[in-house]
Amino acid sequence: MAGARVALQTRLEAAFSTFEPDADPLVRPSAHADYQANGALPLAKRLGRDPRELACEIVGSASLDDLCERVEVSGPGFVNLWLSDAFLAGSVASMAGDERLGVATRADPARTVVDYSAPNVAKEMHVGHLRSTIIGDALCRVLAFLGDEVLRENHVGDWGTPFGMLIEHLLDVGEHEAADELSVGDLDRFYRAARASFDADEAFRARSRRRVVLLQSGDEETRRLWRLLVAESTRYFDEVYAKLGVLLTPDDIVGESFYNPMLQGVVDDLDALGLLRDSEGARCVFPPGFTNREGEPLPLIVQKSDGGFGYAATDLACIRDRIERLGARRILYVVGSPQAQHLEMCFAVARMAGWLPEGVEAVHVAFGSVLGADHKMLRSRAGATVKLVDLLDEAVERARSAIAERARPEVLAPTGGPGLGGAPQAAGARAVDAHLSRALGIGAVKYADLSSDRTRDYVFDWDRMLSFDGNTAPYLQYAHARIRSVFRRAAADGLQDRPGGPAAPPLLEGPADRALALALLGFEEAVTDTAESCAPSRLCAYLYDLATTFTGFYEKSPILRAPSAELRRSRLLLARLSADVLALGLDLLGIEAPEEM
RNA sequence: GCCCCCGUAGCUCAGAGGAUAGAGCAGCGGUUUCCUAAACCGCGUGCCGCAGGUUCGAGUCCUGCCGGGGGCGCCA
Numbered sequence: 295m296a297g298a299r300v301a302l303q304t305r306l307e308a309a310f311s312t313f314e315p316d317a318d319p320l321v322r323p324s325a326h327a328d329y330q331a332n333g334a335l336p337l338a339k340r341l342g343r344d345p346r347e348l349a350c351e352i353v354g355s356a357s358l359d360d361l362c363e364r365v366e367v368s369g370p371g372f373v374n375l376w377l378s379d380a381f382l383a384g385s386v387a388s389m390a391g392d393e394r395l396g397v398a399t400r401a402d403p404a405r406t407v408v409d410y411s412a413p414n415v416a417k418e419m420h421v422g423h424l425r426s427t428i429i430g431d432a433l434c435r436v437l438a439f440l441g442d443e444v445l446r447e448n449h450v451g452d453w454g455t456p457f458g459m460l461i462e463h464l465l466d467v468g469e470h471e472a473a474d475e476l477s478v479g480d481l482d483r484f485y486r487a488a489r490a491s492f493d494a495d496e497a498f499r500a501r502s503r504r505r506v507v508l509l510q511s512g513d514e515e516t517r518r519l520w521r522l523l524v525a526e527s528t529r530y531f532d533e534v535y536a537k538l539g540v541l542l543t544p545d546d547i548v549g550e551s552f553y554n555p556m557l558q559g560v561v562d563d564l565d566a567l568g569l570l571r572d573s574e575g576a577r578c579v580f581p582p583g584f585t586n587r588e589g590e591p592l593p594l595i596v597q598k599s600d601g602g603f604g605y606a607a608t609d610l611a612c613i614r615d616r617i618e619r620l621g622a623r624r625i626l627y628v629v630g631s632p633q634a635q636h637l638e639m640c641f642a643v644a645r646m647a648g649w650l651p652e653g654v655e656a657v658h659v660a661f662g663s664v665l666g667a668d669h670k671m672l673r674s675r676a677g678a679t680v681k682l683v684d685l686l687d688e689a690v691e692r693a694r695s696a697i698a699e700r701a702r703p704e705v706l707a708p709t710g711g712p713g714l715g716g717a718p719q720a721a722g723a724r725a726v727d728a729h730l731s732r733a734l735g736i737g738a739v740k741y742a743d744l745s746s747d748r749t750r751d752y753v754f755d756w757d758r759m760l761s762f763d764g765n766t767a768p769y770l771q772y773a774h775a776r777i778r779s780v781f782r783r784a785a786a787d788g789l790q791d792r793p794g795g796p797a798a799p800p801l802l803e804g805p806a807d808r809a810l811a812l813a814l815l816g817f818e819e820a821v822t823d824t825a826e827s828c829a830p831s832r833l834c835a836y837l838y839d840l841a842t843t844f845t846g847f848y849e850k851s852p853i854l855r856a857p858s859a860e861l862r863r864s865r866l867l868l869a870r871l872s873a874d875v876l877a878l879g880l881d882l883l884g885i886e887a888p889e890e891m
Numbered sequence: 892g893c894c895c896c897c898g899u900a901g902c903u904c905a906g907a908g909g910a911u912a913g914a915g916c917a918g919c920g921g922u923u924u925c926c927u928a929a930a931c932c933g934c935g936u937g938c939c940g941c942a943g944g945u946u947c948g949a950g951u952c953c954u955g956c957c958g959g960g961g962g963c964g965c966c967a
Contacts, residue, residue, distance in 0.1 A: 320907085320908090320909085322907060322909080323907090324910090325910085325911090326910070330909085330910090332908085332909050332910095335909075335947070335948080336908090336946095336947090338947090339946090339947065345947080368910080369909090369910055370909090370910085370947075370948085371947095372909075372910070412967090414967080451967065454966080454967075455966085456966090550967085573964075573965095574964070574965080575965085576964065576965050578964075578965090584894085584963090585893065585894075585963085586893080586894095586963055586964080587892060587893060587894095587963055588892085588893085589892080589893065592894095592963070592964080593964060593965090594964090595964055595965045597965090598964090598965040599964095599965060600965080602965085604964090604965060604966090604967090605966075605967045606965095608967085609967095630961095631895080631896060631961070631962090632895095632961055632962060633962090633967085634894095634895060634896080634961090634962075635894075635895070635962060635963070636962085636967090638895095660896085662896080662897085662960090662961095663960080663961085669959090669960095696929085697929085699929095700929050745904090745905095746903090746904065746905090747904085747905085749896065749897080750896085750897065750904090751896095751897080751960075752903090752904090753902095753903065753904095755903075757916095758903065758915090758916070761915085761916080761929095762929040762930080763915065763916075763929090763930085764903090764904095764914080764915035764916065765904080765905085765914075765915065766915090768929070769915095769929085769930095771929095772927085772929055772930080773930095775927075775929095776926085776927050776929095776930080777926095779926075779927055780926050780927090781926095782926095783926055783927095784926085787926095823907090831905085835905065835906095838905095838914085838915095839914095842914090845930070845931070846931090848926080848930090848931090849930085849931055849932085852925075852926070853926055854926050855925075855926070869926095890927090891927080891929070
């Protein structure tokens with residue numbers, strides 16, 4: 295089944311094509327009708343016809359009778375379309391009878407690599423990793439739901455010159471002590487201490503440089519120490535991912551070290567293709583169209599003047615590997631916008647080398663920075679970068695206290711009472727279900743990130759994201775929980791909302807019921823649109839619109855107290871489907887939808 | 892200096908070349924014998940940064956400027 299807009303578009307395309315092949319009817323949601331088609335105006339211009347007259351002819355030749363109850367040409371040549379209740383109700387019924395809620399899988403699923411998160415070994419995860427992780431994870435879920443074969447790739451920074459320093463520091467601290475420190479998650483302290491030794495101590499610097507050489511040359515003991523750093527960090531990342539509730543697992547990690555053996559081949563092959571040039575001792579490719587501050591061609595440095603490989607070499611090896619070995623047809627890089635030029639250059643060079651062939655897409659899914667209330671890059675009060683775990687813990691804590699302040703008694707966990715081994719509670723504090731706090735707090739952080747246009751910077755604001763009003767996770771979660779509560783009540787009253795077999799169409803009496811049906815039918819397009827634009831904010835906007843439309847329905851159309859049994863059944867169907875769409879939509883964003891709040 | 896992104900209500904943000912530019916917050920006022928009031932309803936706002944251009948039609952596309960952010964050779 296297709297969404298309502300797509301159905302109208304398809305029918306009108308047939309009518310338009312008799313006047314001009316491939317003319318686009320431009321069907322859009324409308325304030326003046328259910329939908330409007332704007333395509334007659336530009337077509338009339340092209341054909342040199344009177345637009346209103348042409349619109350009337352098109353409407354006359356279009357077969358819309360089974361979809362629309364009313365079609366009207368308006369103004370200079372807009373075509374206003376009102377769906378028939380029969381079509382609306384039938385579409386809702388078939389959506390309700392479908393496990394995928396009417397969202398078809400793609401006709402041409404693509405093997406898609408999603409490169410996201412990318413923390414660094416032995417370094418703290420900070421808010422910069424937050425956006426990549428959240429956005430990338432939502433895209434993975436949406437694409438997988440649409441049937442794409444999604445390969446999650448966590449391009450962890452686990453290689454390079456800093457590892458000489460880190461390993462030497464590891465030895466200074468002692469392996470076991472260092473492992474403890476790393477697993478506790480105080481990675482900044484570890485890294486800073488290593489850095490401090492490196493900056494202050496000439497002997498340490500010399501050791502570090504020797505250690506890098508040992509690491510590169512495959513010295514077994516050095517490799518063992520390196521693996522120790524990687525393993526402890528991986529465990530730490532995994533804890534953060536569990537806290538965040540994202541799909542990433544240790545199996546998704548393909549660190550920079552993985553590409554190390556391929557780097558010489560990248561350089562050699564670029565050389566053989568005649569793309570390499572020496573510049574100030576470095577070996578570079580100069581893709582056309584990129585210039586530096588003097589207006590001279592800008593190099594992509596693949597091999598540094600000291601013989602080491604630059605990160606560009608790794609990124610090129612990576613693109614190559616993803617296409618040749620993994621068979622990717624699409625690669626999404628969920629990486630901050632500052633890296634736009636670097637990625638564009640890598641893509642350009644990969645195309646020049648033939649590694650990124652026609653028909654394979656490499657996309658920079660760029661995102662802006664997280665800003666504090668002062669509109670500057672988000673920092674802690676002390677001015678340091680904000681640790682991601684601290685931020686997540688604060689989110690859960692803030693959600694917990696918001697719930698304790700306002701929640702109804704039944705969602706508060708039973709208090710264990712003193713002396714039962716639980717932590718003593720502050721005076722007046724009420725115990726709150728930990729899972730609910732987590733669902734709300736983490737959901738709020740994720741939704742705040744996903745709901746705004748990812749290319750823009752966004753202002754991080756606890757009060758706004760945790761508000762139960764406006765375009766927030768708690769609002770959507772509440773809308774969902776409230777619907778579920780209707781069904782708990784229905785069950786308690788012995789009402790069965792879902793008889794076996796396919797659902798009978800709803801009745802759609804009254805504007806609120808009808809508006810809800812119309813909103814529900816927009817789900818498929820919201821999902822496909824999100825996938826196509828790699829913009830989770832589209833799905834957020836849809837879900838918020840659905841939730842507000844449902845709320846209008848909830849206020850105006852009594853469900854359990856509907857005047858007739860038939861109307862009650864109809865409204866239960868609409869309510870059930872609304873809750874299911876909200877839950878599935880939130881799930882595609884990686885956000886939990888608690889049954890009760 | 893060059894390149895990229897962004898400028899929409901007091902604030903945070905939506906806006907698919909289409910009709911009268913929309914939400915939420917904040918402010919004021921209302922709604923609970925009623926399925927979750929963590930909700931809902933009502934009330935006001937706009938030189939869509941500025942100036943040109945393309946178009947039947949521009950917040951949306953193009954050019955220039957102004958303002959903010961970022962990038963611009965061996966860090967990733």
